[in-house]
Amino acid sequence: MSQVNDEEILLALRGVLLTVASLPAPADRVWDDTYSVIGGIKKPYQPKVGVPYLTEQFVPATSVLQTNTPRGLVLDTGLYVVTMFGITGEGGKAIRTVTNDIKVAFKIGTTMSTPSGNIVRVRTDQAPFAGQIIPLAEGGHSYSQVTVAYEVQWNQ
Amino acid sequence: MSFSDDVNAFANDTDRMLLDVFDTTVELAKQSWQFGSPATGSPGAPVDTGDYRNSIQRENVSPTEARLGSNSEHAIPAEDGIGPHGPMTLRSAVGGFHAHKLTVAGIDHLVEAAVRAHS
Numbered sequence: 001m002s003q004v005n006d007e008e009i010l011l012a013l014r015g016v017l018l019t020v021a022s023l024p025a026p027a028d029r030v031w032d033d034t035y036s037v038i039g040g041i042k043k044p045y046q047p048k049v050g051v052p053y054l055t056e057q058f059v060p061a062t063s064v065l066q067t068n069t070p071r072g073l074v075l076d077t078g079l080y081v082v083t084m085f086g087i088t089g090e091g092g093k094a095i096r097t098v099t100n101d102i103k104v105a106f107k108i109g110t111t112m113s114t115p116s117g118n119i120v121r122v123r124t125d126q127a128p129f130a131g132q133i134i135p136l137a138e139g140g141h142s143y144s145q146v147t148v149a150y151e152v153q154w155n156q
Numbered sequence: 157m158s159f160s161d162d163v164n165a166f167a168n169d170t171d172r173m174l175l176d177v178f179d180t181t182v183e184l185a186k187q188s189w190q191f192g193s194p195a196t197g198s199p200g201a202p203v204d205t206g207d208y209r210n211s212i213q214r215e216n217v218s219p220t221e222a223r224l225g226s227n228s229e230h231a232i233p234a235e236d237g238i239g240p241h242g243p244m245t246l247r248s249a250v251g252g253f254h255a256h257k258l259t260v261a262g263i264d265h266l267v268e269a270a271v272r273a274h275s
Contacts, residue, residue, distance in 0.1 A: 030243075033237075033243060047242050055243055057237065057253070057254075059197075059253075059254050059258065060197070061196065061197025061198075061258050061261065061262060062194075062195070062196065062197045062262055062265060064265070077197070077261065077262070078197070079254060079257060079258065079261060081254065081257075083236070083238060083243070085242070123261075125264075126260075126261060131236070134232065134236075134238070136238070136239075136240055136241065136242060137240035137241070138240055138241050139241060139242055141242065143236075143238055145236050145238070147254075147257055149261045
């Protein structure tokens with residue numbers, strides 16, 4: 001275990017997300033809440049009427065020293081928040097199918113390895129959960145948000 | 157003082173400390189949601205008019221049960237980071253999205269802090 005690297009944690013979490021077969025098309029996945037990749041090029045995403053899309057937010061939170069220094073064990077925690085935007089008026093099933101699949105992919109205790117040897121784990125004290133489906137006032141989309149609480153231990 | 161008196165005094169102290177730790181934990185959780193906390197990583201509620209942050213209130217249900225809640229129409233958009241048009245841009249100089257979720261995820265750190273404060 002070595003110094004934790006947030007970018008590696010994010011990519012590990014995203015790797016699990018990408019195993020979900022029911023996600024929107026690749027061009028309609030908004031990474032880090034800022035861009036999508038269209039034709040291999042990063043571009044700001046503009047939601048399209050009638051097209052489902054998905055965003056991810058990586059939210060690092062706490063970092064706590066658990067054992068003595070200088071090589072103390074540190075526990076980092078944070079959230080990985082995935083928001084699925086479906087089409088208002090088509091029923092909630094399409095949205096719930098995706099959010100359920102995401103919850104299955106990130107089931108409690110799921111572990112992911114990073115290139116630097118750290119293990120990212122879906123927290124065992126908090127299961128991933130999905131919020132209610134909320135229609136947006138404009139644009140014809142409704143959304144539901146899946147929250148995954150993760151932790152990673154490393155030696156400083 | 158008898159042994160029985162000692163045990164009763166210990167039990168009373170323990171009960172009082174339990175209530176103190178509970179009360180402090182709830183206050184720390186409220187502060188984490190409203191103003192942020194290094195213990196939870198919560199950024200606190202974002203502020204425009206202050207309506208959302210000021211709407212976060214504590215309701216005591218019983219000596220060992222309390223509710224924190226908000227009745228602001230801005231609560232869900234500010235929590236999820238999703239507004240009427242879709243994903244929002246954070247413009248508040250303080251606070252951020254997911255303040256409530258981060259507070260819940262870090263509640264064990266708040267309990268630890270409350271225990272330390274009363275030990």
